[in-house]
Amino acid sequence: MRPTLSHLRADQVASLMGIGVGPRRVDARQDQPVAAELATLLYEERLPDDSHPDSPREVLGRPCDELSSYCTIAELLFASVPDLVALTDLKNYAKLLDQKESSTSTKATATSIYYAAIAAALVAHNERITKHGYRDLARYFAEIASKPWMTADLKALFVKARDTCQKHAGEDGAAADA
Amino acid sequence: MSPGDRTSMGGPGDRFETTDWASILRTRTPDDDERREAMGRMIAQYWKPIYCYLRRQGFGNEEAKDLAQGFFHEVVLGRELVQKADSAKGRFRSFLLVSLGHYVANVRRAGASPRRRPPGGVIPVEAIESFEIPDRGCDMTPEAAFNYEWAATLLEQVLEQVECDCRDRGQQTHWEVFRLRVVKPIMEDSEPPAITEVCAQAGVADLARASNMIVTVKRRFRAVLAQHVRRLVASEADVEAEMRELTAILSESGAGF
Incomplete structure (x- = not known):
């Protein structure tokens, strides 16, 4: 039976459309190898049962079922309601990837994904999935957003996350006092 | 527009329609059956956006139904749309929206209701689909x-x-x-x-x-x-x-x- 969508809000219809369209892939700057590597990691379709040595499942040493239900990392990061468990897995995966890798570009890529996962949780859920304080996070987001190799879509996410952190900056002191 | 407004326009919603550029061009065919089928598909597919556009233009329920019938009859069946389709080929949604805007402007300019409608209209009413007009606030433009x-x-x-x-x-x-x-x-x-x-x-x-x-x-x-x-x-x-x-x-x- 055909579903009826006429009662939904426009943003809900846009979210349904988003399942079929996905986030727009940004063009990486050709003169920046990190940008190209980052764009590949963000938009490359992963096989759900990926057993590649750098896959989240292999790096974390356990299944990441919530994360695996997204076709791409970009789909998770830019979803209107990204899954928090998946974002936490992504953050942990990126952190281990950073420790595991020695190449500068891969480390930079992993760091970007690490902060992007934290940023997406803050922007979409107002949730802090890290022990870093808001003031520190605001500074990190501003710093990473200004990198010449940063992709435009992640840059926009970091700017939003920085703004969110600045609104919460007063809570750092309150938490320390408590 | 109130959420309680209902219309019986359109056909049953349980069929797979394939209205497209090819369908609109098929309405040119001299074969009556083929033309009717192509038109039927197109109407079933597009009456809802057209009707909602007209309601947001400020027309009442009955008036909007009338105008939707008129649009299909005068503009689509009247071949005006088909004649323009070749040269304007691109995105069908934009094309239909522009044509509808011109139609409403003409109706308003003439200060009259649409004319030459066949008895019972061109939108099939025998197979009724109850359609509740969505209530999504009054600030939505007709185009939106x-x-x-x-x-x-x-x-x-x-x-x-x-x-x-x-x-x-x-x-x-x-x-x-x-x-x-x-x-x-x-x-x-x-x-x-x-x-x-x-x-x-x-x-x-x-x-x-x-x-x-x-x-x-x-x-x-x-x-x-x-x-x-x-x-x-x-x-x-x-x-x-x-x-x-x-x-x-x-x-x-x-x-x-």
Whole structure:
């Protein structure tokens, strides 16, 4: 039976459309190898049962079922309601990837994904999935957003996350006092 | 516009319509049956966005129904639309919206109701589909109402076809897992449930398998959406552009309606 969508809000219809369209892939700057590597990691379709040595499942040493239900990392990061468990897995995966890798570009890529996962949780859920304080996070987001190799879509996410952190900056002191 | 307004226009919603550029060109055929069928498909597909556009233009329920009938009869059946279709080939949605705007302007300028309507109208009423006019706030422009209803109608068809495809392939559980984890939270404006919860509800023992099912159906959804949009644009390059434009229009409209 055909579903009826006429009662939904426009943003809900846009979210349904988003399942079929996905986030727009940004063009990486050709003169920046990190940008190209980052764009590949963000938009490359992963096989759900990926057993590649750098896959989240292999790096974390356990299944990441919530994360695996997204076709791409970009789909998770830019979803209107990204899954928090998946974002936490992504953050942990990126952190281990950073420790595991020695190449500068891969480390930079992993760091970007690490902060992007934290940023997406803050922007979409107002949730802090890290022990870093808001003031520190605001500074990190501003710093990473200004990198010449940063992709435009992640840059926009970091700017939003920085703004969110600045609104919460007063809570750092309150938490320390408590 | 009140949510209680109902109209009986349109046909049954349980059929797969294939209105597209080819259909509009088929309305040129001298074969009466073929022409009627092509027109019927087009009307079934597009009456809702047209009707909603007219309501947002300030026309009452009955008047909007009348004008929608008039648009199909005078502009579409009257060959005006078909004649312009060749030279204007591009995105069918934009083309229809512009034609509708001109039609309303002409009706207003003439200060008269549409004319030459056949008894009973051209929109089939015998197979009634009860349509509740959505109440999404009064600030929606007629164009936004048209685009919203266009996208909603398109997605209704896509979801129906994806579910049918899953059923035909014996993948009802795939559909159910996808529905619970992806579609239902969007439609109910809620957080997606955890995979463990989805598995419990759908009777899937393996969490990794459930994730695979979701990705499989997402890919199918993507393919079916592209297939539907392909019928409404003139070139392959326009497919993604049309989907992105619709998404952008809806996103910009925000949560206000």
